[in-house]
Structures are given as C-alpha cells and as structure tokens.
Amino acid sequence: xxxxxxxxxxxxxxxxxxxxxxxxxxxxxxxxxxxxxxxxxxxxxxxxxxxxxxxxxxxxxxxxxxxxxxxxxxxxxxxxxxxxxxxxxxxxxxxxxxxxxxxxxxxxxxxxxxxxxxxxxxxxxxxxxxxxxxxxxxxxxxxxxxxxxxxxxxxxxxxxxxxxxxxxxxxxxxxxxxxxxxxxxxxxxxxxxxxxxxxxxxxxxxxxxxxxxxxxxxxxxxxxxxxxxxxxxxxxxxxxxxxxxxxxxxxxxxxxxxxxxxxxxxxxxxxxxxxxxxxxxxxxxxxxxxxxxxxxxxxxxxxxxxxxxxxxxxxxxxxxxxxxxxxxxxxxxxxxxxxxxxxxxxxxxxxxxxxxxxxxxxxxxxxxxxxxxxxxxxxxxxxxxxxxxxxxxxxxxxxxxxxxxxxxxxxxxxxxxxxxxxxxxxxxxxxxxxxxxxxxxxxxxxxxxxxxxxxxxxxxxxxxxxxxxxxxxxxxxxxxxxxxxxxxxxxxxxxxxxxxxxxxxxxxxxxxxxxxxxxxxxxxxxxxxxxxxxxxxxxxxxxxxxxxxxxxxxxxxxxxxxxxxxxxxxxxxxxxxxxxxxxxxxxxxxxxxxxxxxxxxxxxxxxxxxxxxxxxxxxxxxxxxxxxxxxxxxxxxxxxxxxxxxxxxxxxxxxxxxxxxxxxxxxxxxxxxxx
Numbered sequence: 001x002x003x004x005x006x007x008x009x010x011x012x013x014x015x016x017x018x019x020x021x022x023x024x025x026x027x028x029x030x031x032x033x034x035x036x037x038x039x040x041x042x043x044x045x046x047x048x049x050x051x052x053x054x055x056x057x058x059x060x061x062x063x064x065x066x067x068x069x070x071x072x073x074x075x076x077x078x079x080x081x082x083x084x085x086x087x088x089x090x091x092x093x094x095x096x097x098x099x100x101x102x103x104x105x106x107x108x109x110x111x112x113x114x115x116x117x118x119x120x121x122x123x124x125x126x127x128x129x130x131x132x133x134x135x136x137x138x139x140x141x142x143x144x145x146x147x148x149x150x151x152x153x154x155x156x157x158x159x160x161x162x163x164x165x166x167x168x169x170x171x172x173x174x175x176x177x178x179x180x181x182x183x184x185x186x187x188x189x190x191x192x193x194x195x196x197x198x199x200x201x202x203x204x205x206x207x208x209x210x211x212x213x214x215x216x217x218x219x220x221x222x223x224x225x226x227x228x229x230x231x232x233x234x235x236x237x238x239x240x241x242x243x244x245x246x247x248x249x250x251x252x253x254x255x256x257x258x259x260x261x262x263x264x265x266x267x268x269x270x271x272x273x274x275x276x277x278x279x280x281x282x283x284x285x286x287x288x289x290x291x292x293x294x295x296x297x298x299x300x301x302x303x304x305x306x307x308x309x310x311x312x313x314x315x316x317x318x319x320x321x322x323x324x325x326x327x328x329x330x331x332x333x334x335x336x337x338x339x340x341x342x343x344x345x346x347x348x349x350x351x352x353x354x355x356x357x358x359x360x361x362x363x364x365x366x367x368x369x370x371x372x373x374x375x376x377x378x379x380x381x382x383x384x385x386x387x388x389x390x391x392x393x394x395x396x397x398x399x400x401x402x403x404x405x406x407x408x409x410x411x412x413x414x415x416x417x418x419x420x421x422x423x424x425x426x427x428x429x430x431x432x433x434x435x436x437x438x439x440x441x442x443x444x445x446x447x448x449x450x451x452x453x454x455x456x457x458x459x460x461x462x463x464x465x466x467x468x469x470x471x472x473x474x475x476x477x478x479x480x481x482x483x484x485x486x487x488x489x490x491x492x493x494x495x496x497x498x499x500x501x502x503x504x505x506x507x508x509x510x511x512x513x514x515x516x517x518x519x520x521x522x523x524x525x526x527x528x529x530x531x532x533x534x535x536x537x538x539x540x541x542x543x544x545x546x547x548x549x550x551x552x553x554x555x556x557x558x559x560x561x562x563x564x565x566x567x568x569x570x571x572x573x574x575x576x577x578x579x580x581x582x583x584x585x586x587x588x589x590x591x592x593x594x595x596x597x598x599x600x601x602x603x604x605x606x607x608x609x610x611x612x613x614x615x616x617x618x619x620x621x622x623x624x625x626x627x628x629x630x631x632x633x634x635x636x637x638x639x640x641x642x643x644x645x646x647x648x649x650x651x652x653x654x655x656x657x658x659x660x661x662x663x664x665x666x667x668x669x670x671x672x673x674x675x
Contacts, residue, residue, distance in 0.1 A: 019123035026116030046095035082136030086517035179239015186232030230290035237273025258361030295335025302328025337525035345408035352396035404501030439557025
C-alpha cells in the first residue's frame with residue numbers, strides 16, 4: 001500500500017495554516033479563534049501522522065520529489081519527502097507532543113497579551129520540525145534546521161520586555177550559528193564530492209567518499225573525506241542538540257514560557273541533531289574517527305551536565321540540565337553505532353521529559369509563578385494530579401524497570417560494553433555514574449517540591465515581571481491544582497511515559513521497523529547484534545533489570561536524595577560547605593559562560609574593532625577610498641596652477657610642445673649625422 005502524497009502534504013501544511021491564521025488574523029479571530037485553529041491544525045497533523053505510522057508499520061514507504069525549486073548546473077534543488085520508520089516515528093512524536101503543548105498553553109498563557117502570537121509561533125515551529133524530519137534531501141533538511149532555530153529564537157525571547165529573555169534568545173541564536181557553520185560546511189562537502197543533495201544518491205556514493213583523503217602533513221598522515229564530512233555534520237548537531245561545549249544556550253532558554261520548554265527543549269528541536277546523525281548512519285558507519293568523536297562528546301555531556309543539575313534551585317533549570325544529560329546518552333548511543341537505540345531513547349525521552357516540563361509549569365502556576373524549589377514542599381496534597389504525573393515522569397527518567405525510560409536507557413548501558421572504540425571505556429564509566437546522578441537530582445527536586453514541610457507560607461510574592469500574565473496573583477499563598485487544560489495533557493503524556501518502552505522495544509530495536517532507515521556495519525560495530533542476542537522480551541528484560549548495577553545505582557540515588565532532603569537536610573548543607581570550591585565551579589557552570597563572554601565575545605569584539613578601525617576606516621576608507629580621492633585632488637591642485645587664462649602663455653606652451661615632439665622624432669636623424 002502506497003502512502004498518499006496528499007496525506008503527507010496535509011500533515012506538513014496543516015500546522016502552517018493554523019500558524020498563519022493565528023499570526024495574520026489573530027486580531028480578528030481573537031484568543032479563542034487563535035487556539036482553536038492552531039490546535040485543529042496540529043490535531044489534523046497528528047491524526048495524519050498516526051495513519052502514516054500504521055501504513056509504514058505495514059511496509060509502505062515514500063521517497064519522492066514534490067517540487068523542483070531550482071537547477072544550478074548539474075545541482076538540482078528540490079522539496080521532497082522520505083517517509084520510513086524513522087520519519088513516521090518522529091512525525092507522531094512531534095505532532096503528539098505539540099498537540100499536548102497547544103492544549104496546555106490555553107491554561108498557562110491565559111490572559112497574556114501575546115496569546116495569539118504565541119500560538120502562531122508554536123504552530124509554525126511544528127511545521128518547521130515536520131519539514132525537517134520528512135525531508136529527503138539536504139536542502140530541505142537545512143531549511144527545517146534553520147526554521148526551527150529561528151522560531152526558537154522568537155519563542156525564547158517571547159517576553160521581549162524582559163532583559164534576561166532577550167539575552168537568552170540572542171545567546172541561543174549565536175551559539176546555534178556556530179554549530180550551523182560546521183553543518184553547512186558538511187553539506188557543502190557532500191555536494192562538492194557527490195554532485196547531489198538527495199539522501200538516496202548521496203548514500204549510494206558513500207563508499208566512494210570513504211576512499212578520498214585530504215593530505216594533512218602536520219599530523220603525519222591523511223584525513224579521510226568521510227571523517228571531515230561527518231564531524232562537520234555532527235558539529236551542527238552539537239549546536240542544535242546542545243552538546244558540550246555548545247550546550248550553553250539551553251539552560252538560559254528557560255527564560256521563555258514553560259510550554260516551549262516542553263516543545264522545543266525536550267521533544268523536538270534539541271532532538272533534531274540526534275535524528276540527523278541517525279539518518280546519516282550510512283555516512284557515519286564509514287568513519288570510526290567520527291564515531292569516537294561523537295561518543296566522547298556525548299559522554300562528557302551526559303556526565304558533567306548531570307552534575308550541574310544537582311545544585312540547581314530553579315525547577316525548570318533542573319529539568320533543563322536533565323535534558324542535556326539525556327541528550328548526552330542519546331549521543332553516546334550514536335557513537336556506539338546503536339542508532340536505533342538512540343532514536344528509541346529520543347522517543348521515550350520526548351514523552352517523559354515533556355511531561356516533566358509541563359508538570360513543572362503546573363507547579364509554577366500553583367505557586368503563583370515562584371520557580372524556586374526551596375520555597376515549595378508538601379505540594380502533594382494540594383496538587384495531586386501534578387504530583388502523580390511528575391512522579392511517573394521521574395520514575396521513567398531514572399530508568400525504573402517497566403517504565404519507558406528503562407528500556408531505552410538500559411539498552412544504551414548494555415551497548416557500551418560492546419564497543420572497541422578508544423573512547424568506549426570512558427563513555428561507559430560516564431554513563432554509569434550518570435545513572436546515580438540522574439536519580440539523585442531528579443528525586444532531590446521531587447522531594448523538595450512535593451514532600452516535606454510546606455515552605456511557601458508567608459513567603460513574598462515573586463517580582464512583578466512578564467511572567468505575571470493574567471493569572472490570579474492574589475494574596476492567598478496556598479498552592480492550588482491547575483485547570484483541566486493543564487492537567488489533561490499531563491495525564492495523556494504520562495501514559496506513553498509508562499507504557500511506550502514496553503510496547504515499542506521489540507519492533508524498534510529488533511524488528512523490521514527501522515531496518516531500511518538505519519545502516520549498521522555489524523562486523524565493525526557489533527553492539528546492536530549483541531543487544532539482539534541478549535534480548536528475550538520486554539518482560540524478561542524488566543525482571544532482569546532489578547538485578548543489574550544500573551537499577552541499584554538509581555535506587556541509591558533516590559535513597560540518598562530522600563535521606564539528604566527529607567530526613568537530614570543538614571547533610572547537603574555541610575557537604576556544600578566542605579566542598580565549596582567544587583560547588584562554586586558548578587554554580588558558575590564550569591566557567592564556560594565566563595569564558596564565552598570574557599574571552600570569545602570580548603576577543604571577537606577586539607578583533608572586530610581592529611578590523612573596523614584598522615582595516616575598514618584606516619586602509620579601505622582612509623587609504624584606498626579617501627586616499628585615492630585626496631591624491632586626485634592634490635594632482636588637480638598642481639595642474640590648476642598651469643591654468644592662468646593668458647593666451648600668450650598657452651601659445652608658448654604649445655610651441656614648446658611642438659618643439660619637443662619634433663626634437664624627439666628627429667633626434668635619431670641628427671644623431672646619425674653627428675656620428
């Protein structure tokens with residue numbers, strides 16, 4: 001059964017139509033019309049994506065050009081769709097999470113003066129992400145890649161009167177441009193050496209690319225072209241998927257409204273880099289150097305970003321650093337060549353992390369927009385739905401057996417034992433330590449927010465800022481459960497957070513669902529084959545999981561958090577005081593922001609000022625432009641002295657000129673007579 005082209009166009013364009021109505025006609029349709037049309041568009045896209053997923057599960061595929069945009073020489077630039085298991089899974093995840101966020105936004109953004117604009121942005125973001133994941137060529141991939149970056153800039157700085165939000169969106173934009181520079185270099189190399197931007201054609205020529213080398217005498221050898229291409233492409237993924245050291249934008253992006261944290265920074269935009277590397281598996285499989293680079297970067301991100309989550313007190317920033325750490329796990333899976341496991345963790349993570357972000361937003365609403373977990377406590381009895389869904393999301397995040405995160409996370413941990421890459425040992429140690437760290441900071445937040453003494457009585461209101469957008473900020477400091485438009489998405493996200501791993505592990509990792517979307521060289525990279533050999537069903541994996549080291553590490557993290565923050569709160573304070581230098585490093589985020597702002601940014605400004613004043617003003621304007629004009633003026637001033645206006649002087653000059661010309665012409669003749 002073939003997939004209908006019209007169905008795919010409907011899925012992609014329905015959110016765009018909703019965005020245009022809310023954005024261009026928001027004044028006339030009002031707030032009710034804005035959320036109605038955008039939710040309708042995303043709902044249509046979700047239903048269509050589910051139909052596509054069912055058809056793909058039945059063996060249907062689609063890979064066609066829809067529109068030829070331009071032909072430059074032999075290069076054809078097209079718009080087209082490639083729909084296989086990987087694409088269909090991403091379509092459903094993107095549209096489902098987006099739909100939940102749209103519904104949630106009705107309650108969260110109620111009364112905000114930018115209500116229609118916000119709905120237009122998140123619907124436009126959904127369209128951009130769909131174009132990215134459905135692309136069958138690098139040009140459309142790059143369009144979607146840049147479009148999600150642009151819309152994320154608009155969303156992070158949504159409250160544009162707030163200086164920290166403006167700084168955060170500019171930071172996200174600039175850091176992503178660094179990654180995108182490497183990304184477009186990789187695409188350029190692909191085009192230069194294959195003559196095509198189409199995935200199928202490029203992948204067919206991948207073995208030829210693997211034979212081309214660049215001379216690089218300073219390191220005593222040659223670089224493989226395929227290695228350079230893959231590393232350049234992955235640098236793009238480092239920016240978009242917030243990998244060390246290009247991760248610095250994501251925590252600050254929490255300045256945007258909470259719904260975009262769930263949409264962009266949990267389920268969609270930050271996973272674009274993971275999706276892209278998985279899609280490019282036919283290229284990455286040909287370079288162990290690139291895979292090792294991916295592996296090490298992912299391990300650093302998974303471990304060291306987890307450490308930062310321990311000392312955060314802003315509820316959204318705890319979840320943000322958790323996102324960074326889990327993206328590191330996905331990147332480690334890519335480096336281990338278990339791409340299917342990476343996208344499997346991408347899917348499970350999308351549900352439980354979107355759930356945790358939206359639960360955090362519900363807590364923020366209940367706490368009258370106070371985000372400091374030190375001012376909370378005991379919210380379990382005041383916000384029972386939020387409490388239960390947050391607990392389920394936290395259990396999924398730490399990899400509790402039978403929960404969705406367990407199946408994907410444990411698969412990565414097991415795969416780390418079956419790699420011969422130089423960085424595999426470091427990666428394995430890092431992600432195992434990360435299991436304890438993740439459980440500790442996740443349940444530190446959970447216990448401080450939902451259990452223990454109530455610390456919100458008689459606390460001052462948070463400062464008046466753009467966060468206060470119409471919610472009833474009265475003088476009753478007692479938290480309250482959020483309205484149904486907030487809690488319903490929490491419940492609907494909690495269901496896949498619990499069940500989707502159990503249901504999907506067999507077809508996604510060991511079935512035929514992703515077979516034609518991902519290529520793995522089982523001889524060189526046996527981790528996937530080892531996973532298949534050891535897998536005996538989802539139930540058996542969960543039963544075995546309680547006997548393994550990761551389970552006890554996670555349990556130890558939960559128990560430690562319970563003891564530290566509910567039973568003996570003096571212990572973490574004492575440890576923090578004893579390890580104050582380390583805490584200071586963590587509070588300053590390894591001084592990477594300081595380095596970026598005081599070394600890179602100021603250095604760039606100094607270089608820019610030097611080029612401006614020395615190059616532009618002194619050399620170009622001063623010497624070339626103004627200097628040449630001044631030289632002409634000085635010559636003209638000298639020549640002007642000869643223009644006296646006296647005819648006898650002009651006649652004398654003419655006679656002297658004629659005499660000179662005659663002398664020059666007749667001189668050879670007179671010279672011969674003299675000789």
